[in-house]
Amino acid sequence: MNNNELKRLLQANIITEDTAERIREYYRDNKRQSRFTLSAVFAIFASVFVSMGIILIIAHNWDELPKLLKIVFAFVPLLTAQSLCLYTLIRNRDSIAWKEGSATFLFFSLGACMALISQIYHIPGDLAEFVFTWMIFCLPAIYIMNSSVLSILYLAGITWYAAETGYWSSTSGSALWYWLLLILAIPHYYLLLHKHPESNFTIYHNWVVPLSVTAVLGTLSASFPELMYVAYMSLFGVFYLGGQSSFFSSSKRRNNGYLILGALGTVSLLLSLSFEWFWKKLPAKDFDLSSLLISQEFLFALVLSCVALLFLYQSNRLKIQRIKPLDGIFLVFIVVFMIGAYSMISMILINIILLLIGMMTIWEGVRSDHLGILNYGVLIIAALTLCRFFDTDLSFVIRGMLFIVVGAAIFILNTWMLKKRI
Template sequence: MSILKDLPDLIEAGIITEDTAEKIKTYYKSKGDTSVNRLFIVFGILGAVLVGLGIILILAHNWDELSRTTKTFFAFLPLIVGQVLCGYALLKKNDSIAWKESTSAFLFFAIGASISLISQIYNIPGNLDSFILIWMLLCLPIVYIMNSSFTSLFYIIGITYYACETSYWSYPSKESYLYWLLLLASLPHYYQLFKKKPKSNFMTFHNWVIPLSVLIVLGTLTDKEEELMLLAYFSLFGFFYLIGNLDFFAKQKTRSNGYRLLGSLGMVVLLITLSFDGVWEDLRRHKYIFKEVIIAPEFIASILITVLAGWMFYLYQKNKSIEDIKPLAPMFIVFAITFIIGIYFSFAVILINLYVLGIGILTIRNGARQNHLGILNFGLSIIAVLVICRFFDTDLSFVIRGMLFVLVGAGFFVANYWMLKKRKINE
């Protein structure tokens, strides 16, 4: 780096001392080592996966010519090699993340390959969901023994696929309640990442994979009271949004904060969807029997998630004034009340449209106060989408519709021009 080349001149000029120069060298050396280590981890994992796939392809090419005993030997061989490599990484390379992650990746896929090969060799019956479940259960100890974040990520992806295969894609479908216990089993590792490596890439990946997994699998709870899932999903988006605005996550870069992005976009998309009256008409046509509703999995999920979101909202707002609370933060509470109103009265759709308009205006105000073009344009986009939806949903004349579009377009231009001009003045 150029600054390191300039150090002798800076010392000679008396700007810094030799001790300070050594500290600067040490600092940049450690930064350089970190970047190299990250590349080593990535290529180590990639190399392990490619080697494993290559071995499988070589065996597959000659598989029919092998005897059953030979096939069994080769079926267990990747598993044995993977365990030996993991043992070596633990005993001899315990301080090397690259070694531990790459050997764990190899063992993860070796387990899946061994299970499938043994099943094929001995014609053991089974279906895809049971295969994935056994695979993930066998791989769970690797997460903690090897402290492997790669295995943790693929474990979460695997149990998500298991839940989808069980409840979405199989007929007749089955409940996938076991998924929630399997997900809980992975959270201690996530907490360790939060404590020890809060800014690592693995932490960022977990911040996206975990909420996406929960969003995908929540729909598996749908049974006879599917309308109640609107409340469950909205509360879940609110819960994610509030997690994303806690001090730890709020300080992270936007791309690292999957909770806040998924929560905010999810709530806005649901509100826009519910700004059409057709959804509310279907909601009012459904007959609700109290004895059946209170034991329905959709109702239980909605209550539990709403309570969790309420607890998170308490943590979020306890040290904030009303003016500092973001407009989307309490929306899950407002929506829960509106949802109950919408079951009996038709004006709930008007309230939803007013909420969307209010969120857009307040978001624009927050963007202006924070001098943040992204937040400002997000608020303008919310209003623009609402206007487009009403363009197709109302009987207004084309002149009025055209004027609304002109006003929204002018709003984008004026707001951005004003913000940029304000920045130049401040500079």
């Protein structure tokens, strides 16, 4: 709002001079905050490009340099980054641009220094060990610099380490160190949620953390990979219920990565299990009960299920929200999974569950007058219909009729909702 508009409102006696001054102050604060944010973004990108530029220049002439000069070039960017961080802590502690920019420069210069020294002295080790050491050295800087960008880079780094160890390495393991490294980064994230719940850095963490955990959980699969379906379903239940907690009650839906990933993950997993391939294989699995109960898959599935159950109890005890369609699906799935070890009826139950979720989600969208939720429910039913299109012996006429019904339902429901708003 510009000054001319404020003057017109004052002349029309719509607002008082005191209200006009508060409006001016509000917009001045917003502009100031926008400048700070832009400064931080430019500082971060500048640090990244400077770091990459230095690495490329050195790499171009690397083979021609003497050993001593190589060592100097390895440490100069790191020492420069440390000096900038020290200057920031002493003279510009309150500047977001300086904090985030110098911390980002430190992150990349440290990795470059480690890589160069390893190459110069031919230090043995694989990529996972290198990334692990790099992240360990970067961890204290998150708290010293109070840097959220460094925290995000650290989360990306430990995810890379876990994937390298658990998925891509020739001697794949479960990357259990990842979980300790993740816990060590949680205090910074917790402070962000409490002090700056609506900041961009908090929103980025709300997406990066659940995406990282989702990507890494699969590394736990070893002797009983079937149990990972229970673990993932409970994990998505934790995300979905946690996304409805008081921490995120004031957040916009698109900023709530836990809620969105929990909902999409639950439905996607159910859709993948609505086919018969999994349930045909499950009864034939020879489960050794004593080995199963001490397996890491069972342990993590049990822990995640208990956490999800605690969230479900807490949310309903405090009456944070009405029961939503996906609230207790993780519990229902555990029962269906156990039935599936003995009968193919579980495949039918999964399809019925998906249909009910779609219908309940549509009703939730109608009740709350939310087009996004309504269309999400319709899309669930449409996705289920599409899955059955490739999985049944129905004639093309009947399949075509099903798609016509779904398309008509989308049009009718959206038109009805829009008319209600007029």
